[in-house]
Amino acid sequence: MMERLIKxxxxxxxxxxxxxxxSKTFPSTxxxxxxxxxxxxxxxxxxxxEVVLDDYGYVLGTLPSNxxxxxxxxxxxxxxDTSPDMSGKEIKPS
Incomplete structure (x- = not known):
């Protein structure tokens, strides 16, 4: 379980x-x-x-009660997003 979470x-x-x-759009890129x-x-x-991705990049979903x-x-x-001041481009996490 932990390995899947980390992955x-x-x-x-x-x-x-x-x-x-x-940018004048949402999301900005x-x-x-x-x-x-x-x-x-x-x-x-x-x-x-009820999972949806709207035009503004918002992802919403419901976890039904059990x-x-x-x-x-x-x-x-x-x-x-990440700030342009500290780009996340080409990040190689390990």
Missing amino acids: RFLEYVSVETTSSFE NTQLGLARILKAEMESIGLK IESDIPVIGFIAHM
Whole structure:
């Protein structure tokens, strides 16, 4: 399990997602959509429901409850880009 988790993480950080200060679009570069597509596929493969990748590069999904009790909902939010000041291009994690 841990090896699979590490493999996924290393794959994610290998994707070039440097943003552009000059861009007027969202996401600011097309390469950022590459990671979004990977995350969407991963979310679907592990059983999340209602997985969508919108035009702005946001990836959303729902993990259905596995219990009958009415419990609070939690959300996780993160950004996928790296700053142009510290490019993530050609990163070779190990």
